Amino acid sequence: MDTxxxxxxxxxxxxxxxLPDDDVELAGLALRTGDGAQAWEVxxxxxxxxxxxxxxxxxxxxxxxxxxxxAAEPLHARRTPGSEGEPLKPAALTASAPAS
Amino acid sequence: xxxxxxxDQLLVERVQAGERQxxxxxxxxxxxxxxRLVSRLVHDPAEAEDVVQETFIKAFRALxxxxxxxxxxxxxxxxxxxxxKNYLVTQGRRAPTSTEADTxxxxxxxxxxxxxDINTPESVLAxxxxxxxxxxxxxxxxxxxxxxxxxxEIEGLSYEEISEVMACPIGTVxxxxxxxxxxxxxxLKPLLDLPGDKRR
Numbered sequence: 001m002d003t004x005x006x007x008x009x010x011x012x013x014x015x016x017x018x019l020p021d022d023d024v025e026l027a028g029l030a031l032r033t034g035d036g037a038q039a040w041e042v043x044x045x046x047x048x049x050x051x052x053x054x055x056x057x058x059x060x061x062x063x064x065x066x067x068x069x070x071a072a073e074p075l076h077a078r079r080t081p082g083s084e085g086e087p088l089k090p091a092a093l094t095a096s097a098p099a100s
Numbered sequence: 101x102x103x104x105x106x107x108d109q110l111l112v113e114r115v116q117a118g119e120r121q122x123x124x125x126x127x128x129x130x131x132x133x134x135x136r137l138v139s140r141l142v143h144d145p146a147e148a149e150d151v152v153q154e155t156f157i158k159a160f161r162a163l164x165x166x167x168x169x170x171x172x173x174x175x176x177x178x179x180x181x182x183x184x185k186n187y188l189v190t191q192g193r194r195a196p197t198s199t200e201a202d203t204x205x206x207x208x209x210x211x212x213x214x215x216x217d218i219n220t221p222e223s224v225l226a227x228x229x230x231x232x233x234x235x236x237x238x239x240x241x242x243x244x245x246x247x248x249x250x251x252x253e254i255e256g257l258s259y260e261e262i263s264e265v266m267a268c269p270i271g272t273v274x275x276x277x278x279x280x281x282x283x284x285x286x287x288l289k290p291l292l293d294l295p296g297d298k299r300r
């Protein structure tokens with residue numbers, strides 16, 4: 001990775017308040033370069049623009065359809081204390097979504 | 101004062117204790133946020149809505165296993181992202197190439213005519229062009245990069261939270277967000293009045 005690119009990665013993380021303390025000074029120096037200042041400006045433009053893009057609204061029937069499906073689901077009581085140490089079942093997180 | 105995480109955890113515990121209505125409160129709180137996230141991954145709004153619904157069903161079924169070691173919303177987002185990924189695989193989708201995305205977006209760009217309207221202020225046109233370009237570039241991004249930048253820029257999650265949601269190290273989160281920004285920035289470059297071409 002060339003120096004400019006490394007610097008831009010530091011600046012990217014700096015803009016997210018996610019830069020380790022050790023790298024802050026380096027990022028500060030990078031911001032003084034033309035490439036760094038340009039990256040800082042464009043990255044913020046991208047973020048600001050993304051936050052203005054519209055999200056499609058949920059359809060009017062969404063809540064009632066979901067409520068009907070949830071009502072048909074059995075309500076599982078919390079597991080017994082003896083089983084609470086079990087880890088999350090990965091299948092619960094990764095199961096395939098049924099076709100719509 | 102109760103934090104958002106603590107408030108969610110109270111509702112989760114009420115569901116776990118058998119109070120079904122408490123889950124409705126979580127749905128009411130997160131349905132639009134989840135749609136905002138999923139619609140960036142599954143572009144068709146009706147399909148995105150199906151994924152959102154399926155995500156809540158899976159979360160409801162799995163909630164008895166949720167122990168509050170992470171925030172409820174990072175857990176929910178993780179289910180949502182996995183459900184969206186699996187949905188795209190099931191549908192045989194792949195991430196569109198930039199050419200396809202650009203073409204599709206260009207055809208659907210409602211404001212194209214206004215770009216030729218000399219009465220429209222230049223700054224408004226420039227903003228619309230930027231929004232269009234960012235959107236098209238986002239749609240062409242690989243799913244992992246798109247997910248990472250959406251979670252950061254739109255959902256406002258920290259790198260640590262994103263690493264939980266995406267089940268990857270924080271260094272990978274940082275790299276994915278940077279790479280996403282670089283790709284989008286490259287597409288924006290022709291539109292911006294930037295001094296020289298210093299990007300290599």
